[in-house]
Amino acid sequence: MREDNDVRQQPTPDVAPRPGNEPGAKVAPKVTISTVDPADEAALARWHAAFHTGLVAGLPDPPAWTLQEVLVLYRAPDSSMRREAFVAVDDSGEVVGAGELTFPLRENPRLAICEIGVPPEHRRRGVGSALYGHVVERGHAEGRTSLLTEVNVPDGTPQEEWPGVAFAQKAGFTLRNTELRRQLRLPVEPVHLRTLAGKAAQRASDYRLVSWSGPCPAEYAEQYAELKGRLSADAPLGDMDYEQEVWDVARLRETEDRAVAQGRTLHTTVAVAPDGTLAGHTQLAVPRHEPGRAYQWDTLVHAAHRGHRLGLALKVANTQALSQAHPEVARIDTWNAVQNGPMVAVNVELGYRIMDYCQEWQRDLQPL
Ligand SMILES: CC(C)(COP(=O)(O)OP(=O)(O)OC[C@H]1O[C@@H](n2cnc3c(N)ncnc32)[C@H](O)[C@@H]1OP(=O)(O)O)[C@@H](O)C(=O)NCCC(=O)NCCS
Known part of the structure; x- marks a missing residue:
């Protein structure tokens, strides 16, 4: 079953009245x-x-x-x-x-x-x-x-x-x-976020959540780059023929530098396991040149740490951090494969609504 979509009625894109662009008509494409x-x-x-x-x-x-x-x-x-x-x-x-x-x-x-x-x-x-x-x-x-x-x-x-x-x-x-x-409309009711954080904490309490803005702290950089690379292997890609990406710290830093040059502030939350390893992460990008918006980048929980509601814990904490740092942001966009049940469930709980299909x-x- 699909969620409600508050923006269904869109103009069809092929209606502009120009001689020759009615379906089937052909004007020599010079x-x-x-x-x-x-x-x-x-x-x-x-x-x-x-x-x-x-x-x-x-x-x-x-x-x-x-x-x-x-x-x-x-x-x-x-x-x-x-x-x-x-x-x-x-x-x-x-x-x-x-x-x-x-x-x-x-x-x-x-x-x-x-x-x-x-x-x-x-x-x-x-x-x-x-x-x-x-x-x-x-x-x-x-x-x-x-x-x-x-x-x-x-x-x-x-x-x-x-x-x-x-x-x-x-x-x-x-x-x-x-x-x-x-898309998630902000602000989310603080009480809703606290309720979800409490639900996640029932199973995620062994993990420590750490949030930062801007570049990844040096102490996590190597592990964080590795988590970034995992996404292309772990996120469902259907029948796409696409090899796993390999990330190292140099690639991570290049991406972060490019985001800064573009005027995009990155807000990241990671879950740290009791032994100090990174169990998962989630990242939001806030573009200076498109005020009022934020984009969800990767969210990933390492396979060895799944089943602890870390996905929910991470996303709730990062949404709270975003709203605190950028009260002007009114909406977050995210993309998930339709078959990605666990991630979709977390997003639906947070209140995300369907906008369009990306095939x-x-x-x-x-x-x-
Ligand atoms: C898809 C898109 C690029 C087509 O541009 P266009 O200049 O209209 O394409 P063409 O005139 O060369 O159409 C080539 C064929 O595509 C099909 N086609 C394109 N638009 C169609 C439509 N509205 N309905 C049915 N068939 C269509 C037809 O088979 C057409 O051949 P025909 O005109 O001989 O029947 C344009 O609609 C667009 O920019 N869409 C948004 C972006 C996008 O989806 N890009 C496609 C992925 S790269």
Whole structure:
């Protein structure tokens, strides 16, 4: 059974009245695809505007990477990913669609992760297909043999009616995993949080909860990096073909530095077992450039420490810490695989409500 969703009624994204974008209509797509130079801030801003508009059309209260954050993503060092932004420009010079390719550099060397966004007024004229042609070409050129993409579908929308689903199917992708985005409205009644903390403490009392803002204290850094890497192995990925990530302290520090450069404050709570080992953690990111929001990053309880209500204990403590440090934050977004029963149960207890489905689609790319 699904939870209530207070934001079901969304405009359909393909309604903009432009000659040629009614379903099935075709106007020859005279578009040029080119890669954006990340040093060219104005070009990156045009890319970002089209990309963002295309990706979020029709989604309820969609999350965003702001331009300020994207500028950092493209400029700060990242030893695990290389990104490429590309645009489709029509013969009048207008950016009519945009995409992004991410090439993992450590694990998953077969993979190219792609996203394509076409603003509603430019759809159904072949722009998305032209951008996808570029993805395939670049994937081949980089020797990648698998493409992974994401499609977000609002709750309550029949998925066969959603443009991204039809597009992914036509492009030969198959659905591999489904996550749900849920949102928690803040503040949560303090008494509700205290009740949940008490419930968790019945089984989690042997563990000590430690919270911090900003970088991980040096004493935990090695263990914490290891926990970060575990998420890609332990979180359910359905039929996705995705190798476990390997994290070390250098990767952890790089991620933390990038968050600072992006104006994102990280709030973390860990559970420390009686022998001093880290049994689990949870992390929230508060973006300076998107006031009022927070994003849930990883939550993980080490397999050896499950069954002690640590997931609940961690999330309650971190939510309390967040509300104390940032009373202005009004909502937190989180993503969980639909089959991730234990994590979903914790989120539902806290009061998270469904917003949309985030589907992972993947396809093989035959070597040329
Ligand atoms: C998906 C998206 C990129 C398509 O862009 P587009 O420029 O409209 O795509 P195209 O015109 O090249 O469509 C190619 C094919 O996809 C399918 N398709 C696209 N939109 C569709 C829709 N609304 N209904 C049914 N089929 C659709 C059709 O098979 C279409 O071929 P056809 O027009 O010959 O029937 C665009 O709707 C979008 O930005 N959506 C949000 C982001 C997203 O979901 N991206 C996809 C994952 S990368």
